[in-house]
Amino acid sequence: MKCEDRKLKKLTDIKKGHQVLVSEIAGGRGLKSRLNAMGVIPGTSLTVISMNGGPAILDVMGTRLMLGRGMARKVLVQQL
């Protein structure tokens, strides 16, 4: 049960319209710092606005962020 709850997914596996909780950013310092500054830190909830094979568009605290697929893959999330 508990294991199931904690299951992390890549952000790229989340469908449009779903809300998720950021668990981890599995990237380099540059990416982490940049995402942190833009409000994507472990514990933030964000909504996927677009995930169609191209760049990901996310709703983070009311603003729209575009994230390249390569980067979105490094954002590990928990589905709510």
Place this chain on the structure above:
Amino acid sequence: MPNLLREDEKSTSSSDSSTHQLTVALAGNPNSGKTTIFNLITGARQHVGNYPGVTVEEVRGVCKFGQTRMDVIDLPGTYSLTAYSAEELVARQVLTEGKPDVVVDIVDASNLNRNLYLAIQIMELQLPMVLAFNMSDVAASQGLKFDLDMLQQRLGLKIVPMVGNKGTGKDDLLSAVTETTRQAETATGSLPNYGEEIERELVELQKAVEESALLTDLPPRWIAIKLLEGDSDIREKLAHTELADLADKAAQRLESELGDNPEALLADRRYGFINGVCREAVQSTVESRRRVSDRIDAVVVSRILGLPIFLGLMYLVFQLTFTLGGPPMEWIEAAFGWLAVTIGGLWPTGSESLLRSLLLDGIIGGVGGVLVFLPNILFLFLAIAILEDSGYMARAAFLMDRLMHKIGMHGKSFVPMLIGFGCSVPAIMATRTLESRKDRLVTMLVVPLMSCGARLPIYALIIPAFFPSKWHGPMLWIIYLIGIALAVFCAWFLKKTVLRGETPPFVMELPPYRLPTLRSVLTHMWNRSSAYLKKAGTIILGISILLWAMQQWPGLSATQVGEFETMRTAIATDSSLDESFRDLRLEEIDFAEAEATLQSSLMGRVGSVLEPVLKPCGFDWKISTAMVGAFAAKEVFVSQMGIVYSLGEEQDEESEPLREKLQANYTELQGFCIMLFCLISAPCMATIAVTKRESNSWMWALLQLAGLTFLAWVVTTAVYQAGQLIT
């Protein structure tokens, strides 16, 4: 100790009651409306774009408020104050070294949490600060309600609600600024607590910083935080290995204790603090935000339609540029033609006055040739301004990122390259929006390969001279494609060799679509076009005169002139020739003399010296001479060929006689090689000059010059030699 010094400064400045002099720094996130507020309080007319990162360098202005004179510095928009990008470093440098009396942090009220993240980092610098809640009308319409009193109390800062683009809140902001300086000690806000473990390490580090007697008046706590974050810039500046070691150890301890690196931990705590502050003070009622923008984006950046829409829009931009630019170009040409005739008419016909020649051939010819492209440039920049202001450019940069990334470039590089089709000078200036210096340099170096407007007359001269009319369009298209392909190759090559480095992660805020305002679009268009005009007015004018002089001196020796004279008199007095044939012979002698004059002139000599070098490309001394002229400005090539072929000085790309001459003297292959060489070779002087200025180093400018010329030689030689084998 450092604190004492600060207070001294403050008290001297505030005890002077007649006129105050204050330095105010404007900070804020990209797209928070910072530049709008800068313009509002200083009355300046900086361009405001709906494209994150319009301001990269600090911009200064002055503002008077009552008895106070404020020097206002507009900082680049940043999300944070780390050392990862040029904008952040510039902003940080102004805040730490420029010693502003007050910082005004422009906060997009409709996106409070993220905007406060920057505010907190400025607070940690212990600078007196005022928060300007911009776009408070938008926030209200989105159903956000702020308890300003509570926010002010929690943050310990003054907050002024504003609507920058409507001009409200200006006086409130300015009086808050003056008040803040009076109570500077208490206006630095209340700082977040980072929690037991981190605070413990921070206190230790802070103590070490204080004891190490560094020659800096930065707040020790801030230095401690930055050291703990592993900030490369601070470590470099302090150059203190012991402190760095201490910080590394502390970071390791925290990482094993809390399971994450300090940078992430600190970011997390800052957001925690912000959430705590906002929880009670901000109420959100409606969730209907940005629906329209999202719907547009669902189409515009979708995988299937994204690229076609982008390509379609680009096609439209070029179509508009050339069709709308056509008629005004003719007007400008006509105006310069009229000017040349009028000024030329001041002298009797056949006059060999030097002044007349300088005015007509040197100045009017040279500058006129450049100004003719102004309409094209204006329309191109207008289109780009509309795309930027509407918010589309941010999407386009993102769409292009997928492609650009493959060659190691950044999506944002594509905007300068697009502008490069107009003119390389503003294009190189537009590279300022790129965050990493390496990416910026790569883009700068390859931008001249995007065939600019000035090269068009060369193609327009050559293509009809050598190719059948059904090939005109495709030929032009091929030339442009070769330029793009070479730019891609060079960028890839540079990224693999001299400018190796990680491309920074592409994370970009998507601004909501906005209807561009006329004023903003026009300002934008004008700022870029004036860079081009300045080039015409200064460099091109100077070079035109220089080139003209190089063609005049040194003339033929008296004996050579005498020889031509004797030939002339011999024919004129030869009664066996009939009249029309005699005129023809005389004309031939005139041509021969003009050619000899040019060959003996400095310009001709340079061309002759270059001939052996350019021979493998299929060029003779005449083409070589014209290539030298093309270095001043590409389009000079055309008028230069006209002069070389002694067809009178007013040759342009529409001139049939020049085309016939070219056809008679060169092969198709040589014609193609001329275009190829002009496309690739050394960009014009103005480009080199602007590259030097923007890269802040002669090395890169000279590398661009030498590298591109070498590339042009190699490619053209290869094509010419291969072509000769085939034919």
